[in-house]
Amino acid sequence: MIAMTTTWPDLIVFIAAAAMAVIGALGIITYRNPVHSALSLILTLLGVAIAFLEQEAHFLAAVQIIVYCGAIVVLFLFVIMFLGVDNKEDISVEPLVAQRPMAYASVVVTMVGILAMLSRGGWSTGAQVATGASPGGAENVQAVGSAVFTTYLFAFEATAALLIIAVVGAVLLARRDRTGESISEGADA
Amino acid sequence: MSHLLLASGDPLYVFGVNLAVFIIAAVKVLVAFGALMGCVTLMIWFERKVISGMQSRIGPNRWGPFGLLQTLADGIKLFFKEDLIPAQADRFTFKLAPYLALVPALITFSIVPVGGTVTVAHHTFLLQVADPPIGILLLLAMSGLSVYGVILAGWSSGSKYPLMSSVRASAQMISYEAALGMTVVTVVLATGSLSTHDIVTSQAHGVWHWNLIRLGIVPFVLFLISITAELNRPPFDVVEAESELVGGFHTEYSSIRFALFFLAEFMNTITMSAVMVTLFFGGPAGYVPNIPHIQWVFPILWFLGKTTLFCFAYVWFRAALPRFRYDQLMDLGWKRLIPLSLAWMLLVAGFIISPAWGFALAALSLVASTFLTRAFDIGLNREAGPDSVLPTVGERPLPPYILRKLTDGDDH
Numbered sequence: 001m002i003a004m005t006t007t008w009p010d011l012i013v014f015i016a017a018a019a020m021a022v023i024g025a026l027g028i029i030t031y032r033n034p035v036h037s038a039l040s041l042i043l044t045l046l047g048v049a050i051a052f053l054e055q056e057a058h059f060l061a062a063v064q065i066i067v068y069c070g071a072i073v074v075l076f077l078f079v080i081m082f083l084g085v086d087n088k089e090d091i092s093v094e095p096l097v098a099q100r101p102m103a104y105a106s107v108v109v110t111m112v113g114i115l116a117m118l119s120r121g122g123w124s125t126g127a128q129v130a131t132g133a134s135p136g137g138a139e140n141v142q143a144v145g146s147a148v149f150t151t152y153l154f155a156f157e158a159t160a161a162l163l164i165i166a167v168v169g170a171v172l173l174a175r176r177d178r179t180g181e182s183i184s185e186g187a188d189a
Numbered sequence: 190m191s192h193l194l195l196a197s198g199d200p201l202y203v204f205g206v207n208l209a210v211f212i213i214a215a216v217k218v219l220v221a222f223g224a225l226m227g228c229v230t231l232m233i234w235f236e237r238k239v240i241s242g243m244q245s246r247i248g249p250n251r252w253g254p255f256g257l258l259q260t261l262a263d264g265i266k267l268f269f270k271e272d273l274i275p276a277q278a279d280r281f282t283f284k285l286a287p288y289l290a291l292v293p294a295l296i297t298f299s300i301v302p303v304g305g306t307v308t309v310a311h312h313t314f315l316l317q318v319a320d321p322p323i324g325i326l327l328l329l330a331m332s333g334l335s336v337y338g339v340i341l342a343g344w345s346s347g348s349k350y351p352l353m354s355s356v357r358a359s360a361q362m363i364s365y366e367a368a369l370g371m372t373v374v375t376v377v378l379a380t381g382s383l384s385t386h387d388i389v390t391s392q393a394h395g396v397w398h399w400n401l402i403r404l405g406i407v408p409f410v411l412f413l414i415s416i417t418a419e420l421n422r423p424p425f426d427v428v429e430a431e432s433e434l435v436g437g438f439h440t441e442y443s444s445i446r447f448a449l450f451f452l453a454e455f456m457n458t459i460t461m462s463a464v465m466v467t468l469f470f471g472g473p474a475g476y477v478p479n480i481p482h483i484q485w486v487f488p489i490l491w492f493l494g495k496t497t498l499f500c501f502a503y504v505w506f507r508a509a510l511p512r513f514r515y516d517q518l519m520d521l522g523w524k525r526l527i528p529l530s531l532a533w534m535l536l537v538a539g540f541i542i543s544p545a546w547g548f549a550l551a552a553l554s555l556v557a558s559t560f561l562t563r564a565f566d567i568g569l570n571r572e573a574g575p576d577s578v579l580p581t582v583g584e585r586p587l588p589p590y591i592l593r594k595l596t597d598g599d600d601h
Binding site: 033035036039042058059061062063065066069070071074075077078081082140141 | 279281282321322323326327329330332333334336337340341344345352355356359360362363366370383
């Protein structure tokens with residue numbers, strides 16, 4: 001099956017995209033500077049977007065870049081710059097005690113999941129068996145659109161409501177009434 | 190699989206890819222790149238000349254006829270200037286940032302239809318570099334990526350004012366992207382396709398079919414305002430406000446790296462003018478006289494004419510309008526443009542289904558905007574209690590006596 005569906009341009013694009021994603025992922029965890037980590041994250045996201053394109057999921061690729069590269073990582077950078085945490089952090093003290101073992105456990109679970117999926121699907125251009133064949137070109141955008149607004153309408157609206165609730169909650173928490181005393185004490189300390 | 194990817198719009202790729210097709214595609218890329226670079230040179234001259242005219246100055250007049258070669262001279266000068274990197278700078282990011290500003294500006298132009306179709310050596314192709322299925326979404330993706338040039342330049346300079354500039358840039362560009370996306374959606378709704386080629390052909394049957402008229406003029410105005418804010422052009426250039434931030438994100442840049450930022454800004458101005466023409470003014474649509482052999486020239490001329498008009502408008506903005514204050518900028522983006530673009534999108538969607546739906550959604554939007562106006566009113570006139578430091582909108586974030594305590598810490 002692999003030999004039939006994969007041409008050599010596909011292979012080159014896949015290798016380039018995969019290399020971008022993996023190098024970026026390694027960069028995120030190895031760089032000391034949070035801004036460099038955020039840059040590596042952009043590299044990973046772009047790599048994944050190219051992989052989406054290769055899978056003919058054009059709309060998904062566009063949204064990946066618009067939402068993740070264009071908005072979310074910009075927000076990360078905004079927070080990093082605004083709070084001035086762009087110097088070396090001391091990571092020997094852990095605020096959450098169990099987070100390291102938990103991280104190892106979740107890595108193992110994810111890897112097992114990916115390997116289980118790969119054992120049933122094709123290797124080089126992703127698991128078409130797992131995801132199903134996708135219509136290419138403009139039909140792809142229409143397919144995604146009609147799926148989101150008909151079949152999965154409830155899930156879509158629920159996600160939208162969840163995001164709105166999160167935003168309102170964050171605003172409420174951040175703009176609680178504080179008394180003038182606590183502010184001026186904070187400044188003296 | 191890859192030939193399917195290319196076969197979406199351009200008739201050039203219908204019969205697969207061979208050497209001739211490859212050469213035509215490569216020539217298209219090279220011609221577009223060269224033309225864009227030439228236009229940027231002209232644009233810089235044009236802006237300086239028009240501004241100087243509006244300010245009763247002479248402007249560049251030494252190099253070439255009318256000072257046309259001034260940009261070339263400036264470019265050569267910038268090349269040979271000393272390239273400084275501040276000691277506090279983050280060297281890798283500092284060097285990377287100008288390219289991150291330039292590349293999205295170049296890529297966006299590839300989706301702009303410059304003319305109709307042309308047949309060369311039995312190969313018919315579109316006069317646009319690429320017609321991908323995601324079409325106009327590429328504009329949004331690239332304008333999202335172009336933020337990084339500004340943000341990283343400011344941050345990596347290791348200097349105070351550029352950092353402030355990049356914090357402003359990140360907030361500003363994210364804010365206006367929402368309104369921008371929403372207006373693009375109205376155009377896509379009217380066309381029924383994301384492809385820029387389809388957007389242009391759907392407007393080809395005369396002025397009354399242009400999206401400017403078809404969608405009501407509001408989406409165009411919204412798009413013009415938000416794209417100007419995305420470009421950081423005056424009156425939205427708080428990112429490089431000379432009076433507050435020295436030069437903004439490019440304060441620490443010199444030599445060719447500075448030139449790259451300059452190039453990116455002017456290239457973006459041209460590209461966005463072209464995108465505006467594509468989305469709302471029918472792109473290359475216009476009267477074509479029946480002269481054999483050179484008919485394909487006229488759409489290109491129409492396109493260039495319309496685009497030049499918008500380039501002039503941008504220069505005019507810069508000469509005529511004072512800069513927004515930062516909080517005014519945010520107010521305009523979040524409180525006016527985003528609700529208005531959302532309401533107009535619903536309106537257009539409603540009228541596409543049926544007039545009844547359209548009027549129902551119009552009524553709904555009116556009711557919603559009444560509530561919104563009331564909410565803004567309450568927010569503006571909110572009284573802060575005696576012990577409360579809840580900030581009132583549109584004023585300083587903290588009461589003056591606390592601010593004084595914070596800033597003159599040693600006095601009390």
